[in-house]
Amino acid sequence: MAYTEVSFDEASALVNLANIAKLREITPLKGGWANSNYLVTLADETELVLKVWDERPPVEVENIIEQCCWLEKHGVPTPNPLILKNGERMVVKNGQAWMLMPFVSGGWLPSDPKSLYDLGKVQANLHKVPICDGISSTFSIGYVLWQRIIDDAKKNNTTTPFIELLQTEMVALKESIPDDLPRGIIHGDLYPDNVIGVEGEVRAILDFEEICIESLAMDLVTTFVGFGWEEGLPDSELWHSLLAGYESVRPLSDAERAALPDLHRYSVLAVAAWRYWQFVIKIPGTEHTNRYVEMVERLDKTLPF
The missing domain is CATH 3.90.1200.10 (Aminoglycoside phosphotransferase (APH), C-terminal lobe)
Structure with missing residues (x-):
């Protein structure tokens, strides 16, 4: 779901802050009731998720990122944001935290x-x-x-x-x-x-x-x-x-x-x-x-x- 509209130029600016290929395409993703998620496809076919945190202020998001890195370190399968060229994992835009996440293939887990x-x-x-x-x-x-x-x-x-x-x-x-x-x-x-x-x-x-x-x-x-x-x-x-x-x-x-x-x-x-x-x-x-x-x-x- 997307509460925050993200343009191609805005997504491209974020992509350019990471040491990765140029942006080719951006598409809204379903799911997520408290943030906005977009699938970004790069020129080299790499797929990432651009996430905008609509509900939590950046200071809380920064704390959550640290906690999720802790979880990943201890074997929990959760993707964490890419490290940008400035060494940070997120940027703040219009008072919101924006980040790029690895895209994990597969659909939503079925109920069986x-x-x-x-x-x-x-x-x-x-x-x-x-x-x-x-x-x-x-x-x-x-x-x-x-x-x-x-x-x-x-x-x-x-x-x-x-x-x-x-x-x-x-x-x-x-x-x-x-x-x-x-x-x-x-x-x-x-x-x-x-x-x-x-x-x-x-x-x-x-x-x-x-x-x-x-x-x-x-x-x-x-x-x-x-x-x-x-x-x-x-x-x-x-x-x-x-x-x-x-x-x-x-x-x-x-x-x-x-x-x-x-x-x-x-x-x-x-x-x-x-x-x-x-x-x-x-x-x-x-x-x-x-x-x-x-x-x-x-x-x-x-x-x-």
């Missing part, structure tokens, strides 16, 4: 048992990476966003049934989810448009905008929210495939297993809150206005755990 088994293994290996300095301990689409939505609605007298639901659920989930579950580095948004692969094989994890220190089991069920539902219902086979792959590397504790339903509820509401914030409050009147409702409708479904 073999693919989810491999995704579970990759995610568990991510969760075993040692914590490095500078990673936030706040899940940006969790309680902090919910509270902002609630406070703004009270201030502006714009409370809706969904916002009332958020307030009620936040109180209940803070009470029911244990504070001492295993924590570590999480992706926070492992949805199909953030995972490149082919059937049975993850090739790359993308877009670590939500990277933070949080409950590892919450991150696992977030992946199930993204990959494990078919036609509005949870798919038990997909869950057990994801879990089997994950536990082949990192078994869940008894406390994590007991908390899975509440963690899943938290994750579903976090996605709903972000969609409400993005498409009802920030960018109203598009075809995405009611995307949050899909998540709300999942709250009363029977889960496979």
Whole structure:
């Protein structure tokens, strides 16, 4: 998806800052709800991704780049920005971070048992990476966003049934989810448009905008929210495939297993809150206005755990 329009000349100027061939073509890419992505093809047929960060300020992006380089160093398959001639991995243009990334071949990872088994293994290996300095301990689409939505609605007298639901659920989930579950580095948004692969094989994890220190089991069920539902219902086979792959590397504790339903509820509401914030409050009147409702409708479904 592209929120920021990038012209050929703008893309060419960025390409010229790297020690690579000249730009031949630029094409918008699908995927990505918080940034703008373009496929750039060079004169020597090399393909790269030009990424503009629409949601995060450059200082935060710089920190995320450092964290992703740390993850790549520890075996997580994530592409990192090219180093430009000035030694930096990004440039700032109009207050936004722009960068060139390696293009990873393959489509979005499909939702099938073999693919989810491999995704579970990759995610568990991510969760075993040692914590490095500078990673936030706040899940940006969790309680902090919910509270902002609630406070703004009270201030502006714009409370809706969904916002009332958020307030009620936040109180209940803070009470029911244990504070001492295993924590570590999480992706926070492992949805199909953030995972490149082919059937049975993850090739790359993308877009670590939500990277933070949080409950590892919450991150696992977030992946199930993204990959494990078919036609509005949870798919038990997909869950057990994801879990089997994950536990082949990192078994869940008894406390994590007991908390899975509440963690899943938290994750579903976090996605709903972000969609409400993005498409009802920030960018109203598009075809995405009611995307949050899909998540709300999942709250009363029977889960496979």
